[in-house]
Amino acid sequence: MTLISNSPGLTPAPIKGQALNSNYLSFTDATGGGSFAEQYLPELYEAEVERYGNRTIGGFLRMVGAEMPMTSDQVVWSEQNRLHVSYKTATTGTGAGNLAKLNITTGVGLECAIKINQTVVVQGAEGEMTALVTGVGAVSGAGVCIIDTKPYTNADFSTGAAGLFLAAGSPVTVFVYGSEYAKGSASADGTLTPAFTQYNNKPIILRDEFEVNGSDAAQIGWVEVATEDGASGYLWYLKAESETRLRFEDYMEMSMVEAEKKAGTSTVAVDGSEGLFAAIKDRGQIMDAFGAPVEGSGALVDFDLILKQLDKEGSIEENMLFLNREMALDIDDMLGAVNSGFASGTANLGASFGLFNNESEMALNLGFSGFRRGSYDFYKSDWKYLNDASTRGVLGMTTLVPGSTVEGVLVPAGTSTVYDQILGQNIRRPFLHVRYRASETEDRRMKSWITGSVGGAYTSSLDAMKVNFLSERCLCVQGANNFVLFQS
Numbered sequence: 203m204t205l206i207s208n209s210p211g212l213t214p215a216p217i218k219g220q221a222l223n224s225n226y227l228s229f230t231d232a233t234g235g236g237s238f239a240e241q242y243l244p245e246l247y248e249a250e251v252e253r254y255g256n257r258t259i260g261g262f263l264r265m266v267g268a269e270m271p272m273t274s275d276q277v278v279w280s281e282q283n284r285l286h287v288s289y290k291t292a293t294t295g296t297g298a299g300n301l302a303k304l305n306i307t308t309g310v311g312l313e314c315a316i317k318i319n320q321t322v323v324v325q326g327a328e329g330e331m332t333a334l335v336t337g338v339g340a341v342s343g344a345g346v347c348i349i350d351t352k353p354y355t356n357a358d359f360s361t362g363a364a365g366l367f368l369a370a371g372s373p374v375t376v377f378v379y380g381s382e383y384a385k386g387s388a389s390a391d392g393t394l395t396p397a398f399t400q401y402n403n404k405p406i407i408l409r410d411e412f413e414v415n416g417s418d419a420a421q422i423g424w425v426e427v428a429t430e431d432g433a434s435g436y437l438w439y440l441k442a443e444s445e446t447r448l449r450f451e452d453y454m455e456m457s458m459v460e461a462e463k464k465a466g467t468s469t470v471a472v473d474g475s476e477g478l479f480a481a482i483k484d485r486g487q488i489m490d491a492f493g494a495p496v497e498g499s500g501a502l503v504d505f506d507l508i509l510k511q512l513d514k515e516g517s518i519e520e521n522m523l524f525l526n527r528e529m530a531l532d533i534d535d536m537l538g539a540v541n542s543g544f545a546s547g548t549a550n551l552g553a554s555f556g557l558f559n560n561e562s563e564m565a566l567n568l569g570f571s572g573f574r575r576g577s578y579d580f581y582k583s584d585w586k587y588l589n590d591a592s593t594r595g596v597l598g599m600t601t602l603v604p605g606s607t608v609e610g611v612l613v614p615a616g617t618s619t620v621y622d623q624i625l626g627q628n629i630r631r632p633f634l635h636v637r638y639r640a641s642e643t644e645d646r647r648m649k650s651w652i653t654g655s656v657g658g659a660y661t662s663s664l665d666a667m668k669v670n671f672l673s674e675r676c677l678c679v680q681g682a683n684n685f686v687l688f689q690s
Contacts, residue, residue: 248426258430258448259587260455263636263677266522266613269647271640275405277678280398287315287394288377294326294359295348296370302333302358304376306347314338314347318390320381322351324359326374331355334382401485405639405676406461406475408453412446412669414439416656419667443669447650450671454648456593458636458677478634479608481679482687487511490689492529492609501536508612508686509576516684518614520579525610526588526595529688533582537570585610612686638675646674 295303304324308314316322320335337350353359359368368374383389419439427441428434430448461477464470482488492504512518525533572581588608589595597607614633639646649672652659657667679685 246424248424250425250427252428256430257590257592258452259590259593260452262524262585262587263455263458263634265583266524266634268633268635270635270637271645271647272405272637273639273641276402277404277637277676278400278402279678279680280400281681283397283399286378288375289316290375292374292376294368294370294372294374301360301368301370302351302353304349304351304374306349306376308341308345308347310343310345312341312345314341314349315394316347316349316376316378317381317392317394319383319387320378320390322376322378324351324353324374324376326359326368326372328368331359332379403476403637403676403678404463404473405637405674406457406472408450408457408671408673408675410446410450410453410671412443413654413666414442414656415666417665419656439667446669447671450673451648454673454675456587458675459587461677475676476679477677478611478679479687481677481682482611482685485679485682486685486687487515487612487683488687488689492532492688501532502540505533505536505575509578511686512578512684516614516681517577518684519577520615521581522613522615523580523582523610524585524588524613525582525688526585526608528690529609530582530584534569537573538568580612581615607689609688609690611688614681614684633680635678635680636675637678638673646672648673 289306291307293305294301295305306314306316316335316338318335318338322333322335324331324333331353333351333353335349336352339348341347419437422436423438424436425438426434426436427438429441429444431444433440433444457477459478461475462480463476464472464474489504489508492501523533570582572579574580587593588610594608651670653661653668653670654664654666655662656665659667
């Protein structure tokens with residue numbers, strides 16, 4: 203089946219300028235004569251038809267974040283690192299007699315966090331072993347530290363009754379689980395000093411304007427205009443000014459979602475900023491092709507992968523899913539397949555959706571607004587920004603680019619604390635918030651002002667009214683490791 207649409211809204215674009223013959227309703231005869239050339243007055247509908255419903259796409263950040271003022275050109279915050287020590291970039295030693303050594307890649311300029319007499323778990327392709335650290339070498343210029351170990355169940359990590367059967371130079375994963383000292387021995391030298399990771403972002407300046415000359419501002423039309431913010435009347439410029447404002451307010455949110463920082467190879471003259479998608483791609487979790495190739499219950503396997511990853515991160519119990527239509531249906535199919543009833547012999551007992559007294563005549567609800575899996579609660583919501591044909595919904599509408607680049611995001615619930623059942627205490631949860639420039643004399647959250655000599659403004663000799671819009675803001679994504687970006 204092919205879905206055919208002749209809707210002009212698939213590539214919507216506001217017409218620049220005012221109500222002219224090319225963009226204003228008129229009535230002409232078949233030969234292209236003047237307006238109202240026919241002798242009979244047509245039946246007129248004065249009000250515009252709202253064929254696209256509510257056209258604004260804002261509201262996402264208001265649901266999950268907050269806005270706070272700042273006075274600087276930059277916002278800087280720090281985040282805790284992990285408490286325990288582990289290395290995924292390690293290999294067994296090379297050369298004769300070195301299969302009890304481990305090469306730990308620490309990174310250039312960083313010290314090894316493993317100390318003498320600590321006990322470690324070493325896992326390789328053939329299994330895992332525990333070992334005691336007996337020596338820690340200096341970090342080389344290439345950022346590699348060689349540590350000496352003595353496995354508890356074998357002479358080294360090679361062949362043996364309890365060996366890992368590893369060849370020299372095999373990749374392994376190592377983590378510290380404790381320590382063990384002999385009687386009367388001295389403690390190991392060295393201490394671990396906690397460090398933090400620092401992030402920053404810079405605000406961007408957004409601007410827009412609307413202008414109407416004095417003559418058009420005084421012209422009454424026969425079409426009654428109405429917009430989403432309540433503006434109405436028979437003055438066409440009221441509609442144009444209102445839509446410019448609504449579009450700018452959407453741009454303020456879209457910029458916080460899509461913004462990118464300037465890269466070293468870029469020649470753009472401004473610095474850019476880090477938006478939501480960029481922060482998750484850089485510091486968060488990414489899942490590609492959710493539910494593929496098997497839809498429905500097959501997607502549950504993919505979702506369990508997300509849960510396992512969340513266990514490794516902050517283990518935030520409550521999370522919001524903001525999804526496009528395709529992924530929202532995938533999750534509905536996933537939940538529906540789990541709860542789809544069963545067939546016994548030739549009698550199909552039917553679906554078990556709903557609560558109690560299920561009957562064949564009942565209206566079946568095939569959509570789900572939330573669910574619980576493992577120890578996590580998920581609340582699902584459609585994100586209009588990903589569906590609208592004039593924003594990200596336009597991506598993937600051609601055969602050249604099948605599917606959308608972004609199908610949704612998982613965002614931890616928007617309160618500032620969460621109860622951790624493992625620790626038995628409240629901890630800070632990651633959250634989104636917008637910082638905007640403001641001081642006692644200047645508030646740049648959302649500025650608008652009128653210049654010219656029309657519409658009540660008398661600031662210049664210009665026979666026009668110019669409405670100016672300005673905002674200076676940036677987004678802070680704290681604890682981005684707990685966010686998930688779903689890509690097709």
